[in-house]
Amino acid sequence: MNIETIPRVLIVEDEPETAELARRTLLRAGYAPHLSGSVDRAKQMLRDGGFAALVLDYHLPDGSAWDVVEVANAADPRVPVVLVTAMGSESVAAEAIARGVTQYLRKSDSFREDVTGAVGRAIGLARMQAALQHDSALLRLIADNANDIIILLDAEETILYASGAAERVLGYPPSDLLGQALSALIHPTGAQEAEGRAPARARRLLRCRTRDGRYVLLEPTFRPVRQAATARTIGVLRDVTDQLQFEERLNHQQRMETIGQLTAGIAHDFNNLLQAMMGSLELLIDEVRDRPEMRECAEGALRMGERGARLTHHLLAFARKQVLKPRALTLPELVGDIVHTLRRTLGPQISIPIDIQEDAPQVYADPGQLEAAMLNLALNARDAMPKGGTLRIAVCQAGPLVLNPLEDPTRRRYVVLSVSDTGTGMSPETLAKACDPFFTTKGPKGSGLGLSMVHGFARQSGGDMRVLSRIGEGTRVEIWLPVAEQAVAEPQEPPPVTGRGAGRVLLVDDESEVLVTLGSFLRGTGFTVDTVGTGDEALTRLASVPDIDVLVTDYAMPGLDGPELVAQARQLRPDLPVLVVSGYAEAERLASLEPETRVMRKPFRRKALVQQVAALIDGRAAAPPPVRAPRPDAGAGNVDAGS
Incomplete structure (x- = not known):
């Protein structure tokens, strides 16, 4: 046996025979006994340490055994004490227990066996206590460093123990909670309000007030246990405040995405209806020029159609599906022009100071x-x-912006355009719904699309919108826009049409009413028009009619849609000018179209369509004919140079 593993036992006994008997007995039992015949020497040896047990005679001539016990406890409270006495009494036994003595042993004929057993039991018990203390300290360390609050309750739900997380979550030191009822921490309506937040999951939550006056939501888990014969309850309280707020934001974002997709689809169908209606009204106005009353009615209906077009434009802006024409903008110049207009529009009762970082x-x-977003605000x-x-109105540069809590902060730079007022402000409940589509506090005169449109525009532009408001203090709306990394050329508008158009147009749309009105627009201004209702028919016509000058196609069609038709048409006729018209456009797919492909958003007026088609034909005529490889089925001299 390794000597370092042999338990050392200190025997304090003034009778030599008894001390030697104890020494030999413990040595044979596998211990390493050490003798001391005096109190002072025993104290010094205990202070030096290293003993696994102490065998102590009660009657010592040069001092009190209790003094030795006191020194032993001070030096190492884990060392067990076996008190040996020739004349025991209940009072001595009681005091021994009170002073922490582990074993109480009377000298008798069986002393040899008794002392071996007592020392063995004392050391075993000390080791068990040390292991329990270690486990207890480890469990307390784990409990105190857990994120969740761990509590122990009695049958009356009084707190008997609270872990360290109580102070981190609620602000109360665990000692302050001992003896308090659990109900004292819970807001009177906390459980009912929390259950109402997620009735489908029947999730029970406790709304608790923190020491600094805030409220947190705790998700409890309780388990009944028994401590000896006493009923107890262990509770684990998890702070889910941030989690629920994140879930609410995520659910709100998903709802808005769903509404946006639905809105965009409705806007597409509505724009097609408006295109057919407004186109028919323009044609009707031509027929009733000499009938003022009929023309006034038709023009009024056309104006209502334009109002409907603006509404669908707002819907698409909310859904972030509108076709944007971004370019590099100098905000101080743009804001200055808009403020000039606003001062005339809003009147003298509203002052408009500006604070612009030049x-x-x-x-x-x-x-x-x-400009539309600023006017709306x-x-x-x-x-x-x-x-x-x-x-x-203020303009200043800002730092990075976190657009998605699941992503790292973007490193793009931003400029913030803010519009602040000194009005009535909004309550937290109103503010939470301010960007929801169709939510309005203006009654029947409000559409509920203003802020949602601005928000959609900001997000589609690569930025965001933030709204800050308090009742009685006014509202500030911030539009965060990305900094232009490089100058972008402003798109050139087509020149106005002079005289009548000339050229052949292939017009493709699956809506027959739209096809009729757009065809009439173009024929009425001098173009030759071929109309088809599907992308496949358009490809067949392109292959069989070589003198088509322009392809005008709808964007969303069943079967072969607009982008696919454009791609295949360019394989047949690489130099063919193309105009895509759409009531609803996916910005990502439009961006994938070739730069020379023009795009128009439905509904539009006759003049706009004619200008675009004429500009495409004029531009093609001015460009030199490209050299192309022959088609696989063409002879060596049969090269398609276009018309």
Whole structure:
């Protein structure tokens, strides 16, 4: 046996015979006994340490055994004490227990066996206690460092133990919670309110007030246990406040995405209806020029159609499906022009100070949509200040913006355009719904699409919108726009049409009413028009009619849709000018079209269509004919140079 593993036992006995008997007995039992005949020497040996047990005679001539016990406990409280006495009494036994003596042994004829057993039991018990203390300390360390609050309750739900997380989550030291009822921490309506948040999952939550006055939501788990014969309950309280807030934001985002997809689909169908209706009205106006009353009615209906077109435009902006024409913008210049208009529009009762960082970098956005967004915010501010007030417009550069809590912060730079008012402000409940589509506080006169449109525009532009508001303090809306990394050329508008058009147009649309009106627009201005209702028919016509000058196609069609038709048509006729018209466009797929492909959004007026088609034909005529490889079925001299 390794001597370092042999338990050392200190025997404090003034009778030599008894001390020697104990020494030999313990030595044969596998211990390493050490003798001391005096109290002072025993104290010094105990202070030096290293003993696994102490065998102590009660009657010592040079001092009290209790003094030795005191030193032993001070030196190492884990060392068990076996008290040996020739004349025992209940009072001595009671005091021994009170002083932490482990074993109490009377000298008798069986002392040899008794002392071996007592030392063995004492050391075994000490080891068990040390192991329990280690496990207890380990469990306490784990419990105190767990993120969840761990509590122990009695049958009356009084807190008997609370882990360290109580202070991190609630702000209360665990000692402050001992003896308190669990119900004292819970808001009176906390459980009912929490259950109402997720009735489908029947998730029980406790709404608790923290020490600094905040409220947190705790998800409890309780398990009944028995401590000896006493009923107890172990509870684990998990702070799910941030988790629920994140889930609510994520669910809200998913709802908005679903509504956006539905809205975009409705807008597409509605735009097709408006295109057919407004086109028919324009043609009707031509027929009733000499009948003022009929023409006035038709023009009024056309104006209503344009209002409907603006509504669908707002819907597409909310759904982030509108076709944007972004370019590099200098905000100070744009804001200055808009403020000039707003001062005339809003009147003298509203002052409009501006705070612009003149060296703010250019932003990348659609100027028309940005002006519409600012006008929308200004009108909202005016409605919030019926007696007048201040509308402040500011521009400044900002740092990175976290657009998605699941992603790392983007490293793009942003410029913030803010519009602030001194109006009535919004309550937290109203603010939470402010960007929801069709939510309005203006009654019948509000569409509920204003802020949702601005928000959709900002997100589609690669930025975001933030709204800050308090009742009685006003509202500030921030539009975050990405900095333009490089200058982008402004798209050139087609020149106005002079005289009548000339050229052959292949017109493709699956809506027969739209096909009729657009065909009439073009024929009425001098173009030759071939109309087909599907992409496959269009390819067949292109292959059989070589003198088609322009392809005008709808975007969304069953079967072969607009982008696929354009791709296959370009394989047949690489130099063919193309105009894509759409009531609803997926920005990603439109971006994949070749740059020379023009796009128009339905509904549009006759003049706009004629201008685009004429510009495409004029541009093709001015360009030199490209050299192309022959088609696989063509002879060596049969090269398609276009018309």
